[in-house]
Amino acid sequence: MARAFLFVLDSFGIGGAPDAAAYGDDGADTYGHIEAACAAGKADVPGLREGPLHLPNMRALGLAHAAALATGRDAPEGTPTGFYGAATETSSGKDTPSGHWEIAGLPVSFDWGYFPDTKPAFPADFTDALIREAKVPGILANCHASGVGVIEEFGEEHIRTGKPICYTSVDSVIQIAAHEEHFGLERLYELCKVARKLADPLNVGRVIARPFVGESPADFQRTPNRKDFATPPPEATLLDRLTGEGRKVFAVGKIGDIFAHRGISNLRKAPDNMAMFDAALAAMREAGDGDFVFANFVDFDTNFGHRRDVAGYAAALEAFDARLPEALAQLRDGDMLMLTADHGCDPTWKGTDHTRERVPVIGTGPGLSAGPLGIRASFADIGESVAHHLGIEPGRHGTSFRKQLSADA
Numbered sequence: 001m002a003r004a005f006l007f008v009l010d011s012f013g014i015g016g017a018p019d020a021a022a023y024g025d026d027g028a029d030t031y032g033h034i035e036a037a038c039a040a041g042k043a044d045v046p047g048l049r050e051g052p053l054h055l056p057n058m059r060a061l062g063l064a065h066a067a068a069l070a071t072g073r074d075a076p077e078g079t080p081t082g083f084y085g086a087a088t089e090t091s092s093g094k095d096t097p098s099g100h101w102e103i104a105g106l107p108v109s110f111d112w113g114y115f116p117d118t119k120p121a122f123p124a125d126f127t128d129a130l131i132r133e134a135k136v137p138g139i140l141a142n143c144h145a146s147g148v149g150v151i152e153e154f155g156e157e158h159i160r161t162g163k164p165i166c167y168t169s170v171d172s173v174i175q176i177a178a179h180e181e182h183f184g185l186e187r188l189y190e191l192c193k194v195a196r197k198l199a200d201p202l203n204v205g206r207v208i209a210r211p212f213v214g215e216s217p218a219d220f221q222r223t224p225n226r227k228d229f230a231t232p233p234p235e236a237t238l239l240d241r242l243t244g245e246g247r248k249v250f251a252v253g254k255i256g257d258i259f260a261h262r263g264i265s266n267l268r269k270a271p272d273n274m275a276m277f278d279a280a281l282a283a284m285r286e287a288g289d290g291d292f293v294f295a296n297f298v299d300f301d302t303n304f305g306h307r308r309d310v311a312g313y314a315a316a317l318e319a320f321d322a323r324l325p326e327a328l329a330q331l332r333d334g335d336m337l338m339l340t341a342d343h344g345c346d347p348t349w350k351g352t353d354h355t356r357e358r359v360p361v362i363g364t365g366p367g368l369s370a371g372p373l374g375i376r377a378s379f380a381d382i383g384e385s386v387a388h389h390l391g392i393e394p395g396r397h398g399t400s401f402r403k404q405l406s407a408d409a
């Protein structure tokens with residue numbers, strides 16, 4: 001029997017999406033632009049990082065080769081030790097649930113509900129019902145916003161009035177920021193549950209609790225107690241199919257929230273990428289034959305992509321890459337480790353939102369052959385390859401590339 005480990009570097013796109021122009025993202029390339037900025041000395045922050053982007057372990061697996069495939073650039077020198085390809089998203093949303101559900105074999109074929117970039121952004125019916133049912137004195141913001149800025153702007157008024165800060169973005173989200181102590185963390189979660197119920201008829205992908213601490217704009221800070229209230233996937237995902245066969249699915253980081261806690265046998269959350277890496281390694285040690293470890297590393301997106309912090313993103317990639325050998329050292333016969341992403345969030349791009357990009361598919365395992373997988377037509381090929389590797393029936397979407405990885409294929 002086999003085991004499979006899939007690590008999602010949240011927002012680590014590699015450019016080249018054929019439909020990027022439709023999103024205003026033509027040319028967006030998270031990896032390519034970070035690498036170029038580093039090479040040009042524009043991501044030198046003494047004490048944090050300096051010099052060219054240093055990702056020796058992901059490059060060895062084939063990251064730069066995958067990026068060349070995605071963008072049509074010339075392949076770099078060297079022969080990767082892993083299998084590598086680039087995957088194109090077929091779901092229309094460039095958001096986290098769309099990306100992850102498609103990776104797990106379920107492309108999103110319906111349209112999410114979005115809110116217009118107007119003030120107010122939320123329909124009056126929704127806002128009125130939220131205020132009434134959650135018994136809050138009103139709401140603040142009610143617009144498109146970036147999470148850190150909106151807390152700086154409305155945080156003090158929120159503490160004074162008890163009105164939660166409600167905002168959205170180009171994603172299908174309702175985000176609610178509230179102070180962990182003045183408003184209360186549990187109360188914020190309860191408020192989000194009311195918002196979740198009211199958001200269902202609007203087809204909104206996620207309601208997100210964004211707790212923060214601090215007393216003034218100078219020291220307001222979001223805490224790791226963020227919680228996503230996602231709508232459940234409309235069909236069985238790889239996770240449901242695996243647990244339905246009695247396999248264990250270990251969800252690390254945000255994975256549990258993204259799948260509305262369906263198809264998950266074992267949940268591990270952690271406050272940051274390095275702690276999530278520890279949690280992923282622990283799950284790898286515990287996984288038995290036929291089991292699946294699915295981990296999301298969210299700091300890339302939340303702390304650096306949306307914040308358009310190139311040096312921070314580069315440093316986070318370098319820290320992740322430096323730990324990859326620990327995961328590789330855990331691999332035993334029958335194992336497959338893959339790295340991918342759910343969308344882009346190019347820190348050199350305009351605005352603060354995600355960017356439409358292809359994602360890398362790189363991986364390895366004892367006995368799996370190295371070499372190119374080409375451009376995969378859907379992220380679903382990743383989940384289908386996991387299904388194939390773990391020996392369960394194919395799903396309805398995507399094409400497995402697992403056979404290409406057999407030495408005897």
Ligand SMILES: O=P(O)(O)O[C@H]1O[C@H](CO)[C@@H](O)[C@H]1O
Pocket residue numbers: 096145146147148168169170171173175208302306352
């Ligand atoms: O600016 P913050 O609050 O981090 O918001 C970001 O986080 C949300 C969820 O990933 C996205 O929709 C994006 O708007």
Ligand SMILES: [Mn+2]
Pocket residue numbers: 010011095096099301342343
């Ligand atoms: Mn994401």
Ligand SMILES: [Mn+2]
Pocket residue numbers: 096301302306345354
């Ligand atoms: Mn994001």
